[in-house]
Amino acid sequence: MPFGNTHNNFKLNYKVEDEYPDLSKHNNHMAKVLTKEMYGKIRDRQTPSGYTVDDVIQTGIDNPGHPFIMTVGCVAGDEESYEVFKELLDPVISDRHNGYKPTDKHKTDLNFENLKGGDDLDPNYVLSSRVRTGRSIKGFTLPPHNSRGERRAIEKLSVEALTSLDGEFKGKYYPLKSMTDAEQEQLINDHFLFDKPVSPLLTCAGMARDWPDGRGIMHNDNKTFLVWVNEEDHLRVISMQQGGNMREVFKRFCVGLQKIEEIFKKHNHGFMWNEHLGYILTCPSNLGTGLRGGVHVKLPKLSTHAKFDEILTRLRLQKRGTGGVDTASVGGVFDISNADRLGSSEVAQVQLVVDGVKLMVEMEKKLEKGEAIDSMIPAQK
Amino acid sequence: MASSFSRILSSKRTIGVLTFVGSSVTAGLLLHREHVSAGNPVRRSYPASAEYPDLRQHNNCMATHLTPAIYAKLCDKATPNGYTLDLAIQTGVDNPGHPFIKTVGMVAGDEESYEVFADLLDPVIKERHNGYNPSTMKHPTDLDASKIHSGNFDSRYVLSSRVRTGRSIRGLSLPPACTRAERREVERVVVDALAGLKDDLDGKYYSLTQMTDKEQQQLIDDHFLFDKPVSPLLTCAGMARDWPDARGIWHNNEKTFLVWVNEEDHTRVISMEKGGNMKRVFERFCKGLKEVERLIQERGWEFMWNEKLGYILTCPSNLGTGLRAGVHVKLPLLSKDPRLVKILENLRLQKRGTGGVDTAAVGGVFDISNLDRLGLSEVQLVQTVVDGVNYLIECEKRLEKGQDIKVPPPPLKQFK
Numbered sequence: 001m002p003f004g005n006t007h008n009n010f011k012l013n014y015k016v017e018d019e020y021p022d023l024s025k026h027n028n029h030m031a032k033v034l035t036k037e038m039y040g041k042i043r044d045r046q047t048p049s050g051y052t053v054d055d056v057i058q059t060g061i062d063n064p065g066h067p068f069i070m071t072v073g074c075v076a077g078d079e080e081s082y083e084v085f086k087e088l089l090d091p092v093i094s095d096r097h098n099g100y101k102p103t104d105k106h107k108t109d110l111n112f113e114n115l116k117g118g119d120d121l122d123p124n125y126v127l128s129s130r131v132r133t134g135r136s137i138k139g140f141t142l143p144p145h146n147s148r149g150e151r152r153a154i155e156k157l158s159v160e161a162l163t164s165l166d167g168e169f170k171g172k173y174y175p176l177k178s179m180t181d182a183e184q185e186q187l188i189n190d191h192f193l194f195d196k197p198v199s200p201l202l203t204c205a206g207m208a209r210d211w212p213d214g215r216g217i218m219h220n221d222n223k224t225f226l227v228w229v230n231e232e233d234h235l236r237v238i239s240m241q242q243g244g245n246m247r248e249v250f251k252r253f254c255v256g257l258q259k260i261e262e263i264f265k266k267h268n269h270g271f272m273w274n275e276h277l278g279y280i281l282t283c284p285s286n287l288g289t290g291l292r293g294g295v296h297v298k299l300p301k302l303s304t305h306a307k308f309d310e311i312l313t314r315l316r317l318q319k320r321g322t323g324g325v326d327t328a329s330v331g332g333v334f335d336i337s338n339a340d341r342l343g344s345s346e347v348a349q350v351q352l353v354v355d356g357v358k359l360m361v362e363m364e365k366k367l368e369k370g371e372a373i374d375s376m377i378p379a380q381k
Numbered sequence: 382m383a384s385s386f387s388r389i390l391s392s393k394r395t396i397g398v399l400t401f402v403g404s405s406v407t408a409g410l411l412l413h414r415e416h417v418s419a420g421n422p423v424r425r426s427y428p429a430s431a432e433y434p435d436l437r438q439h440n441n442c443m444a445t446h447l448t449p450a451i452y453a454k455l456c457d458k459a460t461p462n463g464y465t466l467d468l469a470i471q472t473g474v475d476n477p478g479h480p481f482i483k484t485v486g487m488v489a490g491d492e493e494s495y496e497v498f499a500d501l502l503d504p505v506i507k508e509r510h511n512g513y514n515p516s517t518m519k520h521p522t523d524l525d526a527s528k529i530h531s532g533n534f535d536s537r538y539v540l541s542s543r544v545r546t547g548r549s550i551r552g553l554s555l556p557p558a559c560t561r562a563e564r565r566e567v568e569r570v571v572v573d574a575l576a577g578l579k580d581d582l583d584g585k586y587y588s589l590t591q592m593t594d595k596e597q598q599q600l601i602d603d604h605f606l607f608d609k610p611v612s613p614l615l616t617c618a619g620m621a622r623d624w625p626d627a628r629g630i631w632h633n634n635e636k637t638f639l640v641w642v643n644e645e646d647h648t649r650v651i652s653m654e655k656g657g658n659m660k661r662v663f664e665r666f667c668k669g670l671k672e673v674e675r676l677i678q679e680r681g682w683e684f685m686w687n688e689k690l691g692y693i694l695t696c697p698s699n700l701g702t703g704l705r706a707g708v709h710v711k712l713p714l715l716s717k718d719p720r721l722v723k724i725l726e727n728l729r730l731q732k733r734g735t736g737g738v739d740t741a742a743v744g745g746v747f748d749i750s751n752l753d754r755l756g757l758s759e760v761q762l763v764q765t766v767v768d769g770v771n772y773l774i775e776c777e778k779r780l781e782k783g784q785d786i787k788v789p790p791p792p793l794k795q796f797k
Contacts, residue, residue: 010462014562021561022590022626054560061623147467148434149427177435203616210474213435 009044016040021061028073029092029284030060038087047084049141051077056085059144059205072096072285075205077145079138079272079280093277093284097342106278106288109345110258112251118354121244125361126295127333130240131253131350133290134233134281136272137264142282143232144205151214151230158229161263162218169256171220173229176212190223194231207232207282224249225256233281233290235260244295246357250350278342287342293350294337295357296322301367302360303332307377311363314380315356316340336360352381429453432467434474441486442697443473446504460497464490464558469498472618485509485698488618490558492551492685492693506690506697510755512796513701520691520701523758524671526664532767534657538774539708540746543653544666544763546703547646547694549685550677555695556620556645564627567647574676575631575640582669584633586642589625605630607644620645620695637662638669646694646703659708659770663763691755701755706766709735712773713745714780720788724776727791728769729753749773756796 011019020039023031034057042053060073074092076082082089090102121129136142137157140150159173174183187193196211197203219226228236237260239253264270272280278288302308303319312319320335321327329335336357338349363373433452436444447470455466473486487505489495495502495515503515513520534542549555550570553563572586587596600606609624610616631640641649650673652666674684685693691701715721725732733748749770751762776786 011560011562014560018562018565019560021623058622062621147427147432149431152431153427177438204622208475209471209617210434213474 012044016043019043021057023061025064026060026073027065027067028060028063028071029095030057030073030088031065032095033091034088042085042087045084047078047080049078049080049145051081051084051141051145053085053088055145055206056081056088059201062204063201071201072283074284075144075282076142076280076284078141079136081142082277082280082284089284093287093342096285097288098340100343102276104343105275106342107345107348108273108278108289109347110254111347112247112254114347115247115250115350115354117358118247118250118350119245121246121295121354121357122361123243125299125364126244126297126357128240128242128296129244129246129249130238130295131246131249131291131293132236132238133253133257133292133346134279134286135235135237135257135260135290136280136282137234137269138272139269140234142234143207143230144282148210148213151210154234155214155216155229157264157267157269158227158235159216159218161260161267162227164263165220165256165259168222168252169220169225169259171218171225173216173218175216177215187217190219192217192219192223192226194228197232202232205282225252227260232283233286246293246295246350246354250293254346285341289341289344289346289349291341291346291349292337293353294320294335295353296333297336297357297361298331298333299336299360299364300332302364302373303329303334305363305367305373307373311360311377312336314378315359316352316381317356429456432456434470436474438477439473439486440478440480441473441476441484442505442508443470443486443501444478445508447501451500455498455500458497460491460493462491462493462554462558464494464554466498466501468558468619469494470501472614475617476614484614485696487697488557488620488695489555489693489697491554492549494555495690495693502697506700506755509698510701510796511753513756514796515689518756518796519688520755521758521761522686522691522702523760524667525760526660526667526763528760529660529663529763529767531771532658532660532663532763534659534708534710534767534770535774536657538712538777539657539659539710539770541653541655541709542657542659542662543651543708544659544662544704544706545649545651546666546670546705546759547649547692547699548670548673548703549647549693549695551683551685553647555647556643557618557695561623561626564623564643568627568629568642570677570680570682571640571642571648571673572629572631573680574673577676578633578669578672581635581665582633582638582672584631584638586629586631588629590628592629600630603632603636605632605636605639607641610645615645618695638665640673645696646699657708659706659763659767663706663759667759699754701753702757702759702762703754704759704762705750705754706763707733707748707750708766708770709746710749710770710773711744711746712777715773715777715786716745716747718776718780718786720786723788724773724786725749725769727789728772729765729792730769 020036056074197208215230224241226238239249279290318339321329470487610621628643637654639651652662731752
């Protein structure tokens with residue numbers, strides 16, 4: 001899987017130079033790292049489930065990239081991919097995650113009490129707060145590689161776990177293929193519904209196969225906790241609410257994740273995790289915490305300030321439009337979130353968001369009064 | 382090494398020798414249904430029932446014929462190259478289809494797919510090709526263009542004439558399954574052969590990876606350039622992988638004979654010209670095809686062909702002749718006549734817009750071509766188009782004069 005002839009041994013009858021992809025016009029992490037020699041060395045390997053290097057890199061070959069935006073250009077088909085194709089994935093991970101070394105250890109901290117503050121972001125500026133991550137279920141292959149049988153098993157297990165949650169997490173699961181029109185309309189209005197992936201970054205990796213079989217959405221009755229099943233990862237877990245109480249959002253996030261993990265562990269299918277890479281996800285860019293914690297915040301003046309991008313970089317934050325990745329901002333409202341995923345913990349990353357956004361709101365207020373903000377510009381975090 | 386093995390085995394000379402000495406087993410390996418050697422069995426963690434796709438919302442030939450029993454029988458099988466049933470049907474699972482338009486819903490990854498997955502492909506072929514039964518029938522191949530009569534249309538009505546087909550190189554996997562090395566080998570073999578064409582067929586190859594902006598613009602202006610497939614019917618089958626590596630276009634200097642390399646098939650061969658001289662278009666078509674075949678045979682290669690399925694192509698809908706012969710024809714009055722659909726049906730023709738499949742007609746100009754591909758020869762199909770288009774032009778002329786037209790009788794039932 002996902003495409004023919006990417007994982008059989010017949011092609012080993014051809015010489016390396018005949019099979020090595022033409023990456024001369026490519027600008028992604030995989031293309032920068034995969035030399036012909038490296039390809040020759042790893043091309044005869046397979047993970048236990050049969051995933052090969054050609055499967056890993058297909059998306060990066062088919063999507064040469066953009067001169068300004070550096071995509072990853074490779075995916076994992078299972079947990080073992082990160083081990084079996086170390087020669088390729090370690091340098092990709094290092095390039096993507098600020099020089100993270102193969103010997104580094106990643107810290108996981110989902111203890112929400114370790115977060116300082118975060119409950120007092122000014123709601124006049126901070127419109128909404130959200131934290132998301134992904135989780136992979138041990139013992140199954142990942143979305144680029146899994147078969148219908150596996151995907152359905154993942155769904156079944158996930159639905160069992162998610163519908164057994166209680167308290168503020170009590171909710172309902174909506175399978176994509178049997179959703180009614182009314183339910184679909186409601187989920188779209190709530191901004192919950194995810195669509196069949198159209199991005200070639202995902203479709204070329206085989207993640208949209210058999211759509212919508214085995215895919216669905218669970219959300220709690222309060223509509224503040226949401227789980228996507230079998231989209232780009234086994235699970236995407238989202239906690240969100242209007243306003244600036246990131247502390248509450250993060251608490252719900254941590255508690256919900258822990259409850260879900262307990263249930264999966266009882267079924268002998270815990271989450272994929274190790275002390276070097278943290279949580280294992282499909283895209284190497286989401287390793288570590290897989291966490292993106294962010295807000296929609298009004299910064300019309302600050303966003304046009306000459307130093308805006310510099311400030312974001314120093315705060316270890318990134319900006320996106322309010323439609324998410326690759327969209328533009330509307331009315332001076334930006335999506336501001338942590339830039340890092342691997343090498344720092346969940347608490348540390350959310351702390352950066354909380355502290356950074358608080359500072360930027362103060363800068364915005366200063367600019368409104370016509371005052372300068374130069375003294376407020378922080379050092380590199 | 383399977384590819385050179387199959388090349389040696391399947392060369393017609395070798396088969397002749399083996400048959401002569403009475404030993405048909407090895408030669409029959411690739412030709413006889415039961416004896417195709419299987420690839421490694423598929424690694425499977427779940428039973429067939431857990432893997433069987435949900436086809437309840439689907440309307441394509443694969444979905445109609447893939448019962449749980451057939452799925453269970455075939456799901457562990459693989460061709461010698463490792464192509465599996467799940468790979469063959471993926472495009473049909475991902476593209477449920479349209480209530481009015483029934484797509485095929487599956488592809489072949491290699492020549493052996495048609496054998497290994499015959500339990501599914503045979504009924505699909507039968508449905509798609511009007512009852513043609515691959516296990517009992519033989520497909521006629523006839524590329525003798527001299528047999529065509531009345532093939533020069535009234536150019537007041539016919540704006541252009543075109544014949545296309547596809548050819549696959551035996552021993553190399555098809556576009557859904559080929560590796561980069563295989564695809565590059567297809568390109569080498571074909572380009573090498575095309576370089577041997579002479580006279581009115583003398584031409585040049587433009588590789589998609591190396592073409593200059595100027596060359597690209599010219600090819601677009603000539604309406605020759607093909608794009609990276611965007612149709613999910615093709616992309617879900619993996620045919621756009623590694624684009625544009627090893628893809629290209631060859632055409633003769635006169636711009637009347639064109640070969641696409643590694644798009645939906647190993648090769649697509651097109652003969653075309655302005656005006657209504659379909660006979661000449663078909664003559665060039667046959668001459669070009671025979672020349673290319675001779676040139677690849679000189680180098681030890683051959684086209685995928687067998688007597689049951691004719692020319693082997695990626696999509697089961699293109700088996701047999703793989704031939705679509707058509708014209709762009711102006712029929713403004715007839716286009717408004719409600720009997721047009723029935724007339725075309727009985728003439729065994731289909732209409733498309735002038736943009737090709739799935740486009741609309743503009744200004745009463747239609748693309749009219751043969752419906753059938755398998756079970757009838759190239760000559761028969763081109764003659765059908767010739768006779769049919771002549772009939773349509775007659776209808777248009779009658780309508781111009783205010784006379785009435787007749788719906789022609791349906792053809793005799795095929796393949797029952």
